[in-house]
Amino acid sequence: MQWTKNIHQQLHVFAAHCALENDSERSELLLEYISSHEKKMARVIRQFEDNGNSNALNTYCRHFYEKTAIPIHLTGEHPFEKMDTDEIAIATLEYHKNIVGLFEYLQNCSSAPSVTEFLSNILSLEEAEKRLLARNMKQIDDL
Template sequence: MQIETLKDVLHWTKEFHQHLSQCLFHCANKNLDERARMMLTYLSEHEKTLKDVVSGFEKSGEASALKTWCYEYVNRHPITRHAHCDTPFAELNASQIMDVIIEQHQQVIELYRYLASRAEIPSAMELLNSLLSLEEHEMMRIVQSSNRFSDL
Protein backbone atom coordinates (compact mmCIF):
# COMPACT_ATOMS: atom_id res chain seq x y z
CA MET A 1 0.00 0.00 0.00
CA GLN A 2 1.30 3.41 -0.96
CA ILE A 3 1.15 5.75 2.05
CA GLU A 4 1.16 9.44 1.20
CA THR A 5 -1.48 11.17 3.34
CA LEU A 6 -2.84 10.89 6.87
CA LYS A 7 -5.91 9.19 5.44
CA ASP A 8 -3.57 6.53 4.03
CA VAL A 9 -1.93 6.20 7.46
CA LEU A 10 -5.33 5.69 9.08
CA HIS A 11 -6.26 3.14 6.45
CA TRP A 12 -2.97 1.31 7.00
CA THR A 13 -3.52 1.37 10.78
CA LYS A 14 -7.03 0.00 10.38
CA GLU A 15 -5.68 -2.82 8.19
CA PHE A 16 -2.87 -3.43 10.69
CA HIS A 17 -5.35 -3.97 13.53
CA GLN A 18 -7.66 -6.06 11.35
CA HIS A 19 -4.87 -8.33 10.11
CA LEU A 20 -3.48 -8.72 13.61
CA SER A 21 -6.94 -9.55 14.98
CA GLN A 22 -7.47 -12.22 12.32
CA CYS A 23 -4.05 -13.72 12.89
CA LEU A 24 -4.50 -13.84 16.67
CA PHE A 25 -7.94 -15.43 16.26
CA HIS A 26 -6.64 -17.96 13.74
CA CYS A 27 -3.89 -19.07 16.12
CA ALA A 28 -5.91 -19.02 19.35
CA ASN A 29 -7.30 -22.55 19.16
CA LYS A 30 -4.03 -23.99 17.86
CA ASN A 31 -1.89 -22.96 20.81
CA LEU A 32 -1.35 -25.76 23.34
CA ASP A 33 -0.95 -23.41 26.33
CA GLU A 34 -4.31 -22.53 27.90
CA ARG A 35 -3.07 -19.15 29.17
CA ALA A 36 -1.75 -18.28 25.72
CA ARG A 37 -5.08 -19.32 24.11
CA MET A 38 -7.01 -17.06 26.47
CA MET A 39 -4.60 -14.20 25.77
CA LEU A 40 -4.83 -14.69 22.01
CA THR A 41 -8.63 -14.63 22.13
CA TYR A 42 -8.63 -11.48 24.28
CA LEU A 43 -6.06 -9.75 22.07
CA SER A 44 -7.98 -10.69 18.92
CA GLU A 45 -11.11 -8.99 20.25
CA HIS A 46 -9.09 -6.01 21.43
CA GLU A 47 -7.52 -5.55 17.98
CA LYS A 48 -10.95 -5.79 16.34
CA THR A 49 -12.18 -2.99 18.62
CA LEU A 50 -9.12 -0.86 17.78
CA LYS A 51 -9.80 -1.39 14.08
CA ASP A 52 -13.33 -0.08 14.56
CA VAL A 53 -12.11 2.95 16.52
CA VAL A 54 -9.50 3.85 13.90
CA SER A 55 -12.13 3.37 11.21
CA GLY A 56 -14.22 5.98 13.02
CA PHE A 57 -11.32 8.44 12.90
CA GLU A 58 -10.91 7.69 9.20
CA LYS A 59 -14.59 8.41 8.51
CA SER A 60 -15.07 11.43 10.78
CA GLY A 61 -11.68 13.13 10.47
CA GLU A 62 -11.53 16.66 9.16
CA ALA A 63 -10.84 16.64 5.41
CA SER A 64 -7.90 19.06 5.64
CA ALA A 65 -6.24 16.86 8.26
CA LEU A 66 -6.81 13.65 6.30
CA LYS A 67 -5.27 15.19 3.16
CA THR A 68 -2.06 16.17 4.97
CA TRP A 69 0.99 14.68 3.28
CA CYS A 70 3.24 12.42 5.33
CA TYR A 71 5.31 10.46 2.83
CA GLU A 72 8.58 11.87 4.25
CA TYR A 73 8.43 9.63 7.35
CA VAL A 74 7.40 6.57 5.39
CA ASN A 75 10.26 7.03 2.93
CA ARG A 76 12.83 7.15 5.74
CA HIS A 77 11.16 4.58 8.03
CA PRO A 78 9.39 2.04 5.84
CA ILE A 79 6.36 0.53 7.50
CA THR A 80 6.67 -3.20 7.25
CA ARG A 81 3.66 -5.44 7.26
CA HIS A 82 3.99 -7.75 10.22
CA ALA A 83 4.63 -11.40 9.50
CA HIS A 84 2.88 -12.83 12.54
CA CYS A 85 1.27 -15.67 10.71
CA ASP A 86 4.60 -16.64 9.19
CA THR A 87 5.70 -17.32 12.76
CA PRO A 88 2.33 -18.32 14.15
CA PHE A 89 1.22 -17.17 17.56
CA ALA A 90 0.18 -20.79 18.02
CA GLU A 91 3.84 -21.63 18.63
CA LEU A 92 4.51 -18.86 21.17
CA ASN A 93 3.94 -18.73 24.91
CA ALA A 94 2.07 -15.85 26.56
CA SER A 95 5.23 -13.84 27.22
CA GLN A 96 6.47 -14.20 23.64
CA ILE A 97 3.05 -13.21 22.31
CA MET A 98 3.16 -10.00 24.34
CA ASP A 99 6.68 -9.24 23.14
CA VAL A 100 5.49 -9.41 19.50
CA ILE A 101 2.33 -7.38 20.19
CA ILE A 102 4.26 -4.67 22.04
CA GLU A 103 6.89 -4.43 19.30
CA GLN A 104 4.26 -4.09 16.59
CA HIS A 105 2.23 -1.48 18.46
CA GLN A 106 5.40 0.45 19.25
CA GLN A 107 5.93 0.86 15.50
CA VAL A 108 2.49 2.47 15.15
CA ILE A 109 3.07 4.66 18.22
CA GLU A 110 6.40 5.90 16.86
CA LEU A 111 4.79 6.68 13.52
CA TYR A 112 2.08 8.78 15.17
CA ARG A 113 4.55 10.45 17.53
CA TYR A 114 6.79 11.51 14.65
CA LEU A 115 3.92 12.69 12.46
CA ALA A 116 2.41 14.68 15.35
CA SER A 117 5.76 16.38 15.99
CA ARG A 118 5.94 17.45 12.34
CA ALA A 119 2.31 18.45 11.81
CA GLU A 120 1.82 22.09 10.90
CA ILE A 121 -1.94 22.13 10.43
CA PRO A 122 -3.76 22.31 13.79
CA SER A 123 -6.44 19.82 12.73
CA ALA A 124 -3.77 17.30 11.64
CA MET A 125 -1.87 17.82 14.91
CA GLU A 126 -5.07 17.28 16.91
CA LEU A 127 -5.94 14.13 14.95
CA LEU A 128 -2.46 12.68 15.34
CA ASN A 129 -2.29 13.49 19.05
CA SER A 130 -5.66 11.79 19.55
CA LEU A 131 -4.48 8.71 17.68
CA LEU A 132 -1.19 8.69 19.57
CA SER A 133 -3.02 8.91 22.88
CA LEU A 134 -5.39 6.13 21.84
CA GLU A 135 -2.58 3.78 20.83
CA GLU A 136 -0.52 4.51 23.96
CA HIS A 137 -3.47 3.98 26.30
CA GLU A 138 -4.54 0.83 24.54
CA MET A 139 -0.99 -0.50 24.78
CA MET A 140 -1.03 0.13 28.53
CA ARG A 141 -4.38 -1.66 28.76
CA ILE A 142 -3.05 -4.64 26.82
CA VAL A 143 0.00 -4.87 29.08
CA GLN A 144 -2.16 -4.67 32.22
CA SER A 145 -4.44 -7.37 30.90
CA SER A 146 -1.51 -9.59 30.02
CA ASN A 147 -0.24 -9.22 33.58
CA ARG A 148 -3.62 -10.46 34.80
CA PHE A 149 -3.34 -13.49 32.52
CA SER A 150 0.06 -14.18 34.05
CA ASP A 151 -1.54 -14.25 37.49
CA LEU A 152 -3.91 -17.03 36.45
Protein backbone atom coordinates in the same frame (compact mmCIF):
# COMPACT_ATOMS: atom_id res chain seq x y z
CA MET B 1 -5.18 5.68 9.10
CA GLN B 2 -5.88 2.82 6.74
CA TRP B 3 -2.48 1.28 7.55
CA THR B 4 -3.17 1.52 11.30
CA LYS B 5 -6.65 0.07 10.89
CA ASN B 6 -5.18 -2.77 8.80
CA ILE B 7 -2.51 -3.52 11.43
CA HIS B 8 -5.18 -3.79 14.12
CA GLN B 9 -7.42 -5.88 11.85
CA GLN B 10 -4.57 -8.22 10.89
CA LEU B 11 -3.52 -8.66 14.52
CA HIS B 12 -7.17 -9.53 15.30
CA VAL B 13 -7.21 -12.17 12.55
CA PHE B 14 -3.77 -13.56 13.44
CA ALA B 15 -4.57 -13.84 17.12
CA ALA B 16 -7.97 -15.47 16.48
CA HIS B 17 -6.44 -17.97 14.07
CA CYS B 18 -3.45 -18.74 16.27
CA ALA B 19 -5.61 -19.15 19.39
CA LEU B 20 -7.07 -22.21 17.68
CA GLU B 21 -3.61 -23.55 16.78
CA ASN B 22 -1.69 -22.90 20.01
CA ASP B 23 -1.33 -25.85 22.40
CA SER B 24 -1.14 -23.77 25.58
CA GLU B 25 -4.38 -22.84 27.35
CA ARG B 26 -2.81 -19.63 28.69
CA SER B 27 -1.59 -18.67 25.23
CA GLU B 28 -5.04 -19.40 23.83
CA LEU B 29 -6.65 -17.10 26.43
CA LEU B 30 -4.11 -14.38 25.69
CA LEU B 31 -4.61 -14.66 21.94
CA GLU B 32 -8.39 -14.55 22.31
CA TYR B 33 -8.04 -11.37 24.39
CA ILE B 34 -5.66 -9.82 21.86
CA SER B 35 -8.04 -10.72 19.03
CA SER B 36 -10.97 -9.04 20.78
CA HIS B 37 -8.91 -5.96 21.68
CA GLU B 38 -7.53 -5.53 18.16
CA LYS B 39 -10.98 -5.93 16.58
CA LYS B 40 -12.23 -3.09 18.81
CA MET B 41 -9.24 -0.91 17.91
CA ALA B 42 -9.79 -1.48 14.18
CA ARG B 43 -13.38 -0.23 14.58
CA VAL B 44 -12.25 2.84 16.55
CA ILE B 45 -9.58 3.74 14.00
CA ARG B 46 -12.13 3.29 11.20
CA GLN B 47 -14.23 5.97 12.93
CA PHE B 48 -11.25 8.33 13.00
CA GLU B 49 -10.59 7.51 9.34
CA ASP B 50 -14.20 8.34 8.47
CA ASN B 51 -13.73 11.86 9.88
CA GLY B 52 -11.74 12.71 6.74
CA ASN B 53 -8.74 14.39 8.38
CA SER B 54 -6.42 11.55 7.43
CA ASN B 55 -5.97 12.51 3.75
CA ALA B 56 -3.53 15.30 4.59
CA LEU B 57 -1.19 12.81 6.27
CA ASN B 58 -0.45 10.54 3.29
CA THR B 59 2.80 12.26 2.25
CA TYR B 60 4.26 12.09 5.75
CA CYS B 61 3.22 8.45 6.05
CA ARG B 62 5.18 7.48 2.96
CA HIS B 63 8.33 8.89 4.55
CA PHE B 64 7.68 6.99 7.77
CA TYR B 65 7.05 3.70 5.93
CA GLU B 66 10.35 4.05 4.08
CA LYS B 67 12.17 4.27 7.44
CA THR B 68 10.12 1.74 9.43
CA ALA B 69 9.15 -1.65 8.10
CA ILE B 70 6.76 -3.65 10.27
CA PRO B 71 6.63 -7.28 9.18
CA ILE B 72 3.13 -8.60 8.70
CA HIS B 73 2.64 -12.31 8.16
CA LEU B 74 -0.09 -14.09 6.25
CA THR B 75 -2.81 -15.91 8.17
CA GLY B 76 -1.57 -19.41 8.91
CA GLU B 77 2.06 -18.28 8.90
CA HIS B 78 2.10 -16.01 11.95
CA PRO B 79 4.58 -17.06 14.62
CA PHE B 80 1.98 -16.56 17.40
CA GLU B 81 1.14 -20.21 16.85
CA LYS B 82 4.47 -21.33 18.30
CA MET B 83 5.01 -18.58 20.87
CA ASP B 84 4.55 -18.70 24.62
CA THR B 85 2.65 -15.95 26.41
CA ASP B 86 5.71 -13.78 27.04
CA GLU B 87 6.72 -13.91 23.37
CA ILE B 88 3.16 -13.14 22.24
CA ALA B 89 2.98 -10.15 24.58
CA ILE B 90 6.35 -8.80 23.41
CA ALA B 91 5.44 -9.19 19.71
CA THR B 92 2.03 -7.56 20.18
CA LEU B 93 3.46 -4.63 22.10
CA GLU B 94 6.11 -4.18 19.38
CA TYR B 95 3.34 -3.69 16.80
CA HIS B 96 1.73 -1.11 19.08
CA LYS B 97 5.07 0.62 19.68
CA ASN B 98 5.39 1.09 15.92
CA ILE B 99 1.83 2.39 15.62
CA VAL B 100 2.49 4.94 18.38
CA GLY B 101 5.78 5.82 16.64
CA LEU B 102 3.89 6.56 13.42
CA PHE B 103 1.52 8.99 15.14
CA GLU B 104 4.35 10.67 17.05
CA TYR B 105 6.20 11.13 13.75
CA LEU B 106 3.11 12.52 12.03
CA GLN B 107 2.42 14.87 14.92
CA ASN B 108 5.99 16.22 14.72
CA CYS B 109 5.58 16.79 10.96
CA SER B 110 2.24 18.54 11.19
CA SER B 111 1.89 22.30 11.32
CA ALA B 112 -1.88 22.63 10.86
CA PRO B 113 -3.64 22.97 14.24
CA SER B 114 -6.63 20.84 13.20
CA VAL B 115 -4.36 18.01 12.02
CA THR B 116 -2.18 18.28 15.13
CA GLU B 117 -5.28 18.02 17.34
CA PHE B 118 -6.55 15.07 15.31
CA LEU B 119 -3.20 13.30 15.70
CA SER B 120 -3.01 14.12 19.39
CA ASN B 121 -6.40 12.46 19.92
CA ILE B 122 -5.36 9.32 18.05
CA LEU B 123 -1.98 9.22 19.78
CA SER B 124 -3.62 9.52 23.20
CA LEU B 125 -6.02 6.71 22.33
CA GLU B 126 -3.27 4.42 21.00
CA GLU B 127 -1.04 5.03 24.03
CA ALA B 128 -3.89 4.41 26.48
CA GLU B 129 -4.91 1.24 24.66
CA LYS B 130 -1.31 0.03 24.58
CA ARG B 131 -1.10 0.44 28.38
CA LEU B 132 -4.45 -1.31 28.84
CA LEU B 133 -3.36 -4.14 26.55
CA ALA B 134 -0.07 -4.56 28.45
CA ARG B 135 -1.83 -4.59 31.83
CA ASN B 136 -4.45 -7.08 30.74
CA MET B 137 -1.91 -9.34 29.03
CA LYS B 138 0.07 -9.39 32.28
CA GLN B 139 -3.06 -10.36 34.24
CA ILE B 140 -3.74 -13.22 31.83
CA ASP B 141 -0.14 -14.37 32.13
CA ASP B 142 -0.48 -14.37 35.93
CA LEU B 143 -3.38 -16.85 35.80
